[in-house]
Amino acid sequence: MHWLRHRRWLALAAGLDALGVALLAAWIDRERDGFLENQLPLLVMLVAMYLSLGWLFGSFTLVKLRRLRWSQLVLRLTITSAATTASAAVLGWLLRTPPEVTLLHRGSLLPLFALAALWSGGVRLLLRQLAHATRQDQWEIVSLPEEQEAIRSEWERIGAIKAPPIHSFSQDMAQLVAGPPGNESSGLALSQGVLNQPDGLDACVLALGEGRPVTSLALAAEQELQRIPPRWVVDRWLLFSDLGDQGSGGFERQLKRYADVVVSLLLLIFCAPVLAVAAVLIRLSDGGPVLYHQLRTGLQGKPFEVIKLRTMVPDAEDEGEAIWSGPNDGRITPVGQWLRRTRLDELPQLINVLQGEMSLIGPRPERPELETDLERRIPNYRLRHRIRPGLSGWAQVNMPYSSTVEDAELKLSYDLYYLRNSDAWLDLLILLKTIKIVLKASGR
Numbered sequence: 030m031h032w033l034r035h036r037r038w039l040a041l042a043a044g045l046d047a048l049g050v051a052l053l054a055a056w057i058d059r060e061r062d063g064f065l066e067n068q069l070p071l072l073v074m075l076v077a078m079y080l081s082l083g084w085l086f087g088s089f090t091l092v093k094l095r096r097l098r099w100s101q102l103v104l105r106l107t108i109t110s111a112a113t114t115a116s117a118a119v120l121g122w123l124l125r126t127p128p129e130v131t132l133l134h135r136g137s138l139l140p141l142f143a144l145a146a147l148w149s150g151g152v153r154l155l156l157r158q159l160a161h162a163t164r165q166d167q168w169e170i171v172s173l174p175e176e177q178e179a180i181r182s183e184w185e186r187i188g189a190i191k192a193p194p195i196h197s198f199s200q201d202m203a204q205l206v207a208g209p210p211g212n213e214s215s216g217l218a219l220s221q222g223v224l225n226q227p228d229g230l231d232a233c234v235l236a237l238g239e240g241r242p243v244t245s246l247a248l249a250a251e252q253e254l255q256r257i258p259p260r261w262v263v264d265r266w267l268l269f270s271d272l273g274d275q276g277s278g279g280f281e282r283q284l285k286r287y288a289d290v291v292v293s294l295l296l297l298i299f300c301a302p303v304l305a306v307a308a309v310l311i312r313l314s315d316g317g318p319v320l321y322h323q324l325r326t327g328l329q330g331k332p333f334e335v336i337k338l339r340t341m342v343p344d345a346e347d348e349g350e351a352i353w354s355g356p357n358d359g360r361i362t363p364v365g366q367w368l369r370r371t372r373l374d375e376l377p378q379l380i381n382v383l384q385g386e387m388s389l390i391g392p393r394p395e396r397p398e399l400e401t402d403l404e405r406r407i408p409n410y411r412l413r414h415r416i417r418p419g420l421s422g423w424a425q426v427n428m429p430y431s432s433t434v435e436d437a438e439l440k441l442s443y444d445l446y447y448l449r450n451s452d453a454w455l456d457l458l459i460l461l462k463t464i465k466i467v468l469k470a471s472g473r
Contacts, residue, residue, distance in 0.1 A: 049148035083109045110146035168249040170195045172220035198223045216242030218249035256442035259409040293379040317343040325394035333386040336377040340365025370470040390456040391419025392444040413444045423447040426462035
């Protein structure tokens with residue numbers, strides 16, 4: 030689970046936050062002559078509230094930001110602390126807590142979460158220092174000189190990760206194979222240009238003989254970037270021949286389908302009032318239809334009609350030509366802006382999930398008219414059709430809405446990662462990230 034390794038520092042921050050809140054609560058309660066042993070379930074609730082609101086407002090991502098500004102640190106932790114204090118106060122009011130429940134007193138909550146914010150700030154600064162001090166590049170890249178700039182640009186395309194050392198391939202590989210002092214355990218990731226050289230495979234044998242792991246650039250990106258740039262995938266059958274929706278284990282496939290049906294039904298029932306309000310607002314805004322049907326490409330490249338709440342003006346494509354939707358698109362209605370930001374416009378696609386045309390989690394289906402051009406301009410594009418399309422996916426929770434061919438290529442790199450690494454735990458992570466996007470209304 031490559032994605033799990035990337036989140037070990039976030040998990041450590043969450044554990045230290047929980048410890049800090051518990052210790053501070055014990056100290057404050059003792060100073061107020063309370064009885065903490067009688068309030069342990071309440072303490073667990075307060076810790077859970079602090080951690081969940083910290084996750085929602087992005088306090089944990091402060092650990093992995095490439096550049097941390099003091100304003101970011103102060104703002105996110107202050108909002109988390111204030112929101113937790115307010116939520117706990119509301120909880121105390123709803124429960125009508127007696128005086129002996131000291132944890133929910135204003136005199137306890139204010140100092141508790143003010144000090145918790147300071148503790149969390151110190152934790153994040155400490156973990157950033159530790160992560161920097163203990164960082165060791167798992168891979169060093171060997172490429173041809175003309176490939177280096179493109180590799181570095183692709184590696185650093187999404188902000189937080191710095192490219193590992195990139196070396197030029199030469200006839201004398203002995204010094205490169207030996208590795209720099211203190212980093213002997215790193216492996217070598219060879220570009221396709223190097224592997225195509227007459228003595229490229231000799232470099233692999235030499236490195237393996239010295240005990241250094243060797244891999245391709247695509248597999249190194251999979252581990253470090255959690256995406257696979259499609260232009261680095263050359264032997265696609267080696268990477269993807271045994272994967273996909275039809276090739277996965279029977280039990281796992283049935284379990285995912287069962288979860289799709291059960292969760293979709295529950296969501297449709299739970300969100301029915303929201304859908305009804307959205308339908309009324311859409312109808313009142315311009316009198317046009319509520320639902321929008323659009324042809325998309327599904328599993329194995331088979332077309333199907335996706336169902337969405339209409340977010341654009343009627344007849345947004347008068348000439349019948351597929352047009353990318355970009356920022357500040359004038360065709361999007363005011364109600365549609367809100368629906369897109371909360372991603373509520375996607376909810377009717379739960380019907381597509383129930384019909385078996387989609388899954389809850391998977392690559393987002395694209396329009397056939399756009400895919401014709403994308404398949405011509407982006408290598409390995411059709412690989413994404415090896416798995417059932419989804420309501421949300423790894424690309425949707427890691428990047429903004431795609432509106433250009435370059436965005437579509439970046440989106441495909443995440444889809445290829447999901448294709449190779451999809452399991453129940455990754456699906457759960459995507460689901461949690463999707464919920465966060467909906468709660469923060471940060472979609473588009």
